[in-house]
Amino acid sequence: MDLMIGNSPPIRRIKDLINQVVDTDLNVLICGESGVGKELVARTLHERSHRRDHPLVKVNCAALPSELLESELFGYERGAFTGAVQPKPGKFELADKGTILLDEIGDMHISLQAKLLQVLQDSEFARVGGVRNIRVNTWVISATNHNLDEDVRKGRFREDFYYRINIIKIVVPPLRDRKEDIPYLLEHFIRKYRGMSKDGIIDISGKLEKVFAEYHWPGNVRELENYVRRLIVLKDPDLLEEEILVSMGQQMSEDRPVAEVWTPDESLINSVLDNCSQEMQIQFPSLKEIRKKSLARIEKMVIEEALRRTNGNRKQAAQLLQISYKALLYKIKDFGVEMPAGGSVDDSLELKLPKELESFV
Ligand SMILES: Nc1ncnc2c1ncn2[C@@H]1O[C@H](COP(=O)(O)OP(=O)(O)OP(=O)(O)O)[C@@H](O)[C@H]1O
Ligand SMILES: [Mg+2]
Structure with missing residues (x-):
């Protein structure tokens, strides 16, 4: 038992x-x-x-x-x-x-x-x-x-x-109210399921451990157990981390600030794609390359818009985008996202939308 x-x-x-x-x-x-x-x-x-x-x-x-x-x-x-x-x-x-x-x-x-x-x-x-x-x-x-x-x-x-x-x-x-149990549970489940992997090697990297500690665990211990089982078989902590971050984002969407509907217009997307293909004129781009570059550009554009709408408040922007705060900081740095001019960099959770959007809240 x-x-x-x-x-x-x-x-x-x-x-x-x-x-x-x-x-x-x-x-x-x-x-x-x-x-x-x-x-x-x-x-x-x-x-x-x-x-x-x-x-x-x-x-x-x-x-x-x-x-x-x-x-x-x-x-x-x-x-x-x-x-x-x-x-x-x-x-x-x-x-x-x-x-x-x-x-x-x-x-x-x-x-x-x-x-x-x-x-x-x-x-x-x-x-x-x-x-x-x-x-x-x-x-x-x-x-x-x-x-x-x-x-x-x-x-x-x-x-x-x-x-x-x-x-x-x-x-x-719930597990989120007793997170100090997580390391013990991790160790327990790794020992329990170690046999499922051929070589018995499981790497819960420091990074993943940190994400585990921050996660809200809606499925509680069963969810943690399932993550460990999958990790042992798939051996892909990065994939798991990404999934948890997406799941964190979904949770956040429940307390998401309400903002005006926004659809990026076609010309904006075209200019992003134009930019990408200009950069890659030397030779025919690989699909992988074009996917990565165009996705990064589009993400950058949407992040900049979210930051504009939240007056530079990165916590609220993360909620709008339904990604974790940590993931947003990472993307801001990685894509070289520009912070909105004159916007506040106050990251408090209190909602501070630009004046014209206040009526939507
Ligand atoms: N403290 C714990 N130590 C070790 N394993 C645990 C612990 N808590 C839960 N588990 C494991 O997590 C899984 C889910 O637990 P369990 O089925 O008892 O939950 P439950 O509350 O009955 O869930 P549900 O409401 O969905 O029926 C089981 O595999 C169980 O062995
Ligand atoms: Mg039960």
Whole structure:
């Protein structure tokens, strides 16, 4: 089983909490964004408990419509519905003496929440279409990436059911709020996936490590794990860095300053291309050369326009362009971008657009 890696204060607190609750049988609710490690916490709880030699049965409550989920959880008797030719035990029965993980519980239909609440209160249930009451001894762990407090407030989740499943709450924070775990996780995943590469050599260069530290990790630990797997196979830190920078840019677009629509006119682009081909008149240009040169010219032109519109504020220009601040500084230097005359070089995030654009903000 995978160990829970990390030494940040929240991860240390979670490990302590796990030790405190493993043998209490109290219902546990694990909350956190996608990919933070909720399932790993559930597996760790099970593996550390006296139930470890019995099954851990996982049910994805988001994957099935309500009626199917009900028969998945409680099983059914022969003839309970068309196609029920054989009786089938449900997940609760299969998890007897073990643990049931109700994953994505925030997506469970409200009518099924009422039924499950009854089952948790009485500790017994009947299969669908059956009359015999079944008693099981199952530890109930639930997980969700919803904010259930808010769902309860908005009437999307039953309050009584919430209190029943949420005796102990474990909140796993997003990776961006515990970046000190990243080096440990990197080391762990490299060790785990090293075998996928022929020579076992992986280079997480200093540059990539820095980008990893700055990145906001919307996909959390799972995203980091996937990056490491790809890096081991593709061995191309530059490509990975570029991808992360693009992804950072996309994130930034959410808080992007609003500016007037701008389409560079054709004559502007023509003059850029003219310039490029004049420079390369000595011999016929290679496609690669023309691509690189023309792209650089066009990028330069767009960057200069963005800087003009943000009055020389490079942070805001980066947001407009949807690239990282770091990538913009690099490009400004690389392309010899001219800063707008009279513009401020104040890089604060406060929006300072030229007067004529203020009405667009
Ligand atoms: N602290 C950690 N140490 C080692 N591996 C981790 C850690 N946290 C997460 N992982 C790994 O990251 C991946 C995603 O974790 P997991 O499936 O537990 O996330 P999740 O919160 O259940 O995600 P989802 O909401 O998408 O179901 C798994 O491969 C898991 O082993
Ligand atoms: Mg999960």
